[in-house]
Amino acid sequence: MFINTGAIAAADTEAQLAGVMGHEMSHVILRHGTNQASKARMFEIPAALAGAVIGNGSVLGQLTQLGIGLGLNSVLLSYSRGAESEADALGSHLMSEAGYNPLELAHFFEKLQSGGGSSHMIQFLSDHPNPGNREKAIEEEIQSLPHHEYGFQTGDFQRAKAEVAKLPKTAPPGNVRGGNSTNPAAVRPSQTLQPFQSRSFSISYPSNWQVFSDQNSDSVTIAPREALVQSSNGNTQIGYGIIASYFFPDIKGQSLRQATDDLIHHLSASNTEMQASDNGRSLKVNGNPALITMLSSKSALTGGPETDALLTINRPDGLFYLVFIAPTSEFKESEGVYNDVVQSVRFK
Numbered sequence: 001m002f003i004n005t006g007a008i009a010a011a012d013t014e015a016q017l018a019g020v021m022g023h024e025m026s027h028v029i030l031r032h033g034t035n036q037a038s039k040a041r042m043f044e045i046p047a048a049l050a051g052a053v054i055g056n057g058s059v060l061g062q063l064t065q066l067g068i069g070l071g072l073n074s075v076l077l078s079y080s081r082g083a084e085s086e087a088d089a090l091g092s093h094l095m096s097e098a099g100y101n102p103l104e105l106a107h108f109f110e111k112l113q114s115g116g117g118s119s120h121m122i123q124f125l126s127d128h129p130n131p132g133n134r135e136k137a138i139e140e141e142i143q144s145l146p147h148h149e150y151g152f153q154t155g156d157f158q159r160a161k162a163e164v165a166k167l168p169k170t171a172p173p174g175n176v177r178g179g180n181s182t183n184p185a186a187v188r189p190s191q192t193l194q195p196f197q198s199r200s201f202s203i204s205y206p207s208n209w210q211v212f213s214d215q216n217s218d219s220v221t222i223a224p225r226e227a228l229v230q231s232s233n234g235n236t237q238i239g240y241g242i243i244a245s246y247f248f249p250d251i252k253g254q255s256l257r258q259a260t261d262d263l264i265h266h267l268s269a270s271n272t273e274m275q276a277s278d279n280g281r282s283l284k285v286n287g288n289p290a291l292i293t294m295l296s297s298k299s300a301l302t303g304g305p306e307t308d309a310l311l312t313i314n315r316p317d318g319l320f321y322l323v324f325i326a327p328t329s330e331f332k333e334s335e336g337v338y339n340d341v342v343q344s345v346r347f348k
């Protein structure tokens, strides 16, 4: 287990640091990591995308970080909310045995959620989506634990914080790296569409945009290369483009509305700027009931507002989704093309 200095800086008390360690350690004990790794392989994140980013002169290994804002794909690689609850429950046992108040675990996550953390801690949150009602669930877990006096301290915490405070500052969180001067209007999607075949679906996309995928993948990113933006925390973000993929909700057999809400919940857990701006509009795509939900976020391309249109369709193999990402100032200009792309979706 690695502990980054951001965690030490963000924690108010030793018990909070013990809490996040207990939570993380529980993921290891419960083997959530290997579980996730096999899940990630199942998703087959397009390898071609790595080539594109490397070819662009960017940093290696950012592949899994690509997505909207802090990363749509981090949804794919993050723990499920079920795993989060399990790690909280076991983590609170570990804390209690060590003499720390388990509630401090919940307090620390709440603190991070409300914006009290560095870019590394924001990334941490995106990997650990909020299962909801953390404090209440831990309170209930405490009832089942043997009574303990809490308040243990090694006495070293303040010294560790002082050491961390002396370290040189790292780059500020989440900002677009300077030097990306792409004018969004210059990479606007063309109305001429061309077909793309994935393993389970086909789609038509603007011919002036590029497909980042491989033929065997069910996850595809379509964007102008200029709209792939690397942020200072090393993530590659899409400022203008389309992502088509599948999401596997925690609970099977949900309605389209419920599964979509589940996806949005995952998205907003990994990107605090993102929120749904309407309740969704029903439509049919090639005979399939579909939902379009509008989301708003912060544009990686312009730094201004971003509008994302999320199309969802329940499929036997999961929730199919198509996200169209554009700076809000560009959205009206490209909405027509997006609607054509939506109506081009066919399943095999």
Ligand SMILES: [Zn+2]
Residues within 6 Å of the ligand: 023, 027, 079, 083, 084, 087, 127, 128, 129
């Ligand atoms: Zn977690």
